Amino acid sequence: MARLTGSWLSGPTAALPIDDDGTPKYRGQRIGLPETGPGSLVGSGRRLAALMIDWLMAGGVSVLILGGDALDSRLxxxxxxxxxAVGVVTVTLFSFTPGQFCVGLQVARIDKPVPVGIVRALSRQVLLVFMVPPLITDTDGRGMHDRATGTALVRSR
Structure with a gap:
């Protein structure tokens, strides 16, 4: 009975291929990304910093759109x-949002070295709106929105 329950109670590491010790050496190894430097997966802190920069920028633009009324109910x-809109357009065109650019991140496809594209950028942004997929991560630290769209948030510099 212990083995039967251990297969689903062991957590996300139970789904990993068995190596010498059963775990990958670093985050992103299973998907072919480098351990450090440009192209390596980023942690939660930089992701959150980029999101806050994007959100504050969107707030400033929104106040300008509404005519300077920061207490407007539509804000x-x-x-x-x-x-x-900024997320979809900038990730489609440049593979990063303004906040991601500021902290040195970019969105990359993990299957091919090509731009993200509008379909993946739109799908990724729709999933981000609900905030649940980015909070659920796999053993590599990728959110479920990145897994669903075949992308990863990596260091650009």
Missing amino acids: SSVVLMVWF
């Missing part, structure tokens, strides 16, 4: 719409 909806 939160406009902030979300601006953040969404």
